[in-house]
Every structure is written in structure tokens, then in C-alpha cells.
Amino acid sequence: MGRQxxxxxxGVKKGxxxxxxxxxxxxxxxxxxxxxxxxxxxxxxxxRCSKSCRLRWANYLRPGIRRGNFxxxxxxxxIHLQALxxxxxxxxxxxxxxxxxxxxxxxxxxxxxxxxxxNESSSRYGFPSSSSSYQICRGQWERKLQTDIHMAKKxxxxxxxxxxxxxxxxxxxxxxxxxxxxxxxxxxxTENIAKLLKGWMRNNPWKMADSADYSEEGTVPMKEDxxxxxxxxxxxxxxxxESLDSSLSDISPSMSPETSLSQYESKPHLNAxxxxxxxxxxxxxxxxxxxxxxxTLDQNLYFF
DNA sequence: AAGTTGCACAACCGCACGGGT
DNA sequence: AACCCGTGCGGTTGTGCAACT
Numbered sequence: 440m441g442r443q444x445x446x447x448x449x450g451v452k453k454g455x456x457x458x459x460x461x462x463x464x465x466x467x468x469x470x471x472x473x474x475x476x477x478x479x480x481x482x483x484x485x486x487r488c489s490k491s492c493r494l495r496w497a498n499y500l501r502p503g504i505r506r507g508n509f510x511x512x513x514x515x516x517x518i519h520l521q522a523l524x525x526x527x528x529x530x531x532x533x534x535x536x537x538x539x540x541x542x543x544x545x546x547x548x549x550x551x552x553x554x555x556x557x558n559e560s561s562s563r564y565g566f567p568s569s570s571s572s573y574q575i576c577r578g579q580w581e582r583k584l585q586t587d588i589h590m591a592k593k594x595x596x597x598x599x600x601x602x603x604x605x606x607x608x609x610x611x612x613x614x615x616x617x618x619x620x621x622x623x624x625x626x627x628x629t630e631n632i633a634k635l636l637k638g639w640m641r642n643n644p645w646k647m648a649d650s651a652d653y654s655e656e657g658t659v660p661m662k663e664d665x666x667x668x669x670x671x672x673x674x675x676x677x678x679x680x681e682s683l684d685s686s687l688s689d690i691s692p693s694m695s696p697e698t699s700l701s702q703y704e705s706k707p708h709l710n711a712x713x714x715x716x717x718x719x720x721x722x723x724x725x726x727x728x729x730x731x732x733x734x735t736l737d738q739n740l741y742f743f
Numbered sequence: 744a745a746g747t748t749g750c751a752c753a754a755c756c757g758c759a760c761g762g763g764t
Numbered sequence: 765a766a767c768c769c770g771t772g773c774g775g776t777t778g779t780g781c782a783a784c785t
Contacts, residue, residue, distance in 0.1 A: 455753070474771090493770090
């Protein structure tokens with residue numbers, strides 16, 4: 440028995456989304472929240488496949504997505520992570536909270552792959568992918584990652600326990616970061632959608648308990664900062680991460696608490712913050728580009 | 744100015760997985 | 765256990781646009 444197609448292929452519109460369609464979709468999600476995508480086309484009247492709606496939301500309309508040029512640091516992270524994880528774009532995207540897996544994949548395919556092919560940089564960036572030491576390294580790193588995932592789940596569970604969750608229970612996997620440093624092309628022509636979303640973030644039932652502090656730039660409200668800090672402390676106490684606070688302070692300006700929490704909720708397999716701080720440590724330490732193994736081992740010792 | 748080429752990115756497609764029944 | 769559904773993921777394709785001839 441074959442599965443039912445996600446939508447009736449007849450009469451389904453394809454191709455680029457129009458601003459009107461975007462507005463319809465955003466309006467619907469404002470009222471009902473994301474999810475139950477199968478019902479979206481029928482309830483909105485959109486002549487789109489449910490998957491198309493979900494993808495449109497996830498890759499374009501969802502708040503918190505940064506568009507435009509990748510920074511040098513982002514580029515470095517992608518290169519390292521690709522070397523580590525392979526083409527697991529969703530996993531890579533979990534380390535770059537404001538980028539979608541699709542964006543990263545596109546950027547890799549159009550920019551970085553050529554760049555690396557040009558100068559054989561897979562080894563230059565620290566991962567001689569054919570070497571046996573690399574395989575050992577990667578195995579160790581992945582084992583540690585698995586452990587971290589387990590810990591992250593536990594920490595998240597602790598952080599969301601009634602004692603601490605009074606301010607968090609209403610958080611849903613959304614990002615409230617709507618700023619777009621350089622809205623490109625179509626995005627800039629749909630500022631109304633952004634405004635709509637912004638208004639929604641203030642009013643929607645899944646918002647943070649106190650979003651009045653939500654600013655135009657998507658900066659982090661104090662109260663939410665506190666929650667982030669509580670969670671950070673939970674992680675810190677568990678992982679013994681001295682650098683977590685500073686890492687968070689590095690990340691937070693461009694990453695709302697909802698963004699960060701959504702990382703844990705939508706991608707609970709990764710402790711994004713702590714992994715990020717770990718990664719940052721070796722990604723941006725030029726002197727350690729060739730010493731991942733050492734770092735991995737050191738960090739393992741550090742953690743356990 | 745018109746045609747061609749290459750690039751960037753949005754969107755689609757098919758498969759896989761997990762949860763519910 | 766088998767099936768259905770919703771969703772996630774990675775590979776690929778399509779489209780618009782700018783640069784070039």
C-alpha cells in the first residue's frame with residue numbers, strides 16, 4: 440500500500456511564491472502556529488503543496504533567518520563542519536542559528552566547494568579526510584557529540600522543569616529575530632510580511648512571556664537574558680564549560696532566546712551553545728587548525 | 744541592443760524516520 | 765506488525781539576473 444501523496448498533484452501551483460501567497464501563509468501561521476502542514480493548503484486556499492508551505496516557512500518566512508552574505512567566521516565554520524560532518528546540512532545549520540540548511544547547502548555548492556577545490560583546502564582547513572588519524576578524530580568527536588546530545592537533552596529537561604520554566608513554558612520553536620541586515624531582492628519587497636511577523640511576535644500565544652522588550656533589532660530582552668543565563672548555568676554546571684558565558688555573550692546579540700531555545704527544541708540532538716563555544720574555540724584559533732585531534736582529546740578530558 | 748553564459752538562490756522531489764493508531 | 769501521517773533531510777532542478785561577448 441503506497442503512501443498517500445502529500446497533496447493532490449493536480450492544480451498544485453509550483454514555482455516562486457508571490458507576496459500575496461506569503462501573506463496568506465503568514466497570516467494563517469499567525470493564527471494557528473506552524474505545524475499540521477497538510478491542512479494548510481485547504482484551510483488557506485493556497486494552491487500549494489503542504490511541503491511547499493512548510494519549506495517556504497522554514498526557509499524564508501520564519502523569523503530569525505538572516506539573509507545576505509556569509510561572514511568570514513560563518514564561512515570558516517561551514518568549512519570545518521562540512522569536513523567534520525559531511526553533507527549533513529541540517530546538523531551544520533544547527534551551529535549557525537540564523538542560517539537555514541538550504542542556505543548553507545547553497546552557499547557550499549556555489550562558493551565553498553569551488554573555493555576548496557581550487558586550493559585543496561580540505562587539508563588546509565584541518566581535515567585530511569583520507570587519513571586514518573582523521574577517521575579516528577572524527578569517531579572520537581562524534582562519540583563526544585552523542586554524549587553531549589544526551590546531556591543537552593537532560594539539561595533542557597531540567598531547564599524546562601516547573602521550577603525554572605515559569606517564563607519558558609510559553610516558548611515555542613520560533614525565532615523572534617526579524618532583523619535582516621540587508622534584505623535582499625524579494626525580501627525587501629515584502630517588508631509588510633516582516634511587519635506582520637513583528638506584530639505577531641508581540642501578540643501571538645506562543646511568544647515569550649514578556650516580549651514588550653522586543654526591539655526593532657531583535658536584541659535580547661533582559662528577562663529573556665535571564666532565562667538564557669539560567670539555561671547557560673545549567674549547561675555550564677553540567678559540562679564544566681568555563682567559556683560558555685562568554686560564548687553566549689558573543690552569540691546572543693544576534694540570536695534571540697527563542698532562537699536559542701528553538702535550537703534545543705527543534706534540534707534537541709545538539710547542544711548548540713556549548714558545541715558552538717567549543718567549535719569557536721578551535722575554529723578561530725588559527726594556531727590549532729591542524730590539531731583537531733589534540734583539541735578533541737583535550738576537550739574530552741576536560742568534559743569527563 | 745541582442746544573445747549567451749554563469750551564478751545565486753528559491754523551490755521541488757524523493758526518500759527516510761518517528762509517532763500514533 | 766502494519767499502516768498512515770507529518771515532518772526532516774539531502775540532492776537536484778528551475779528561474780531570475782548580472783556580466784560578458
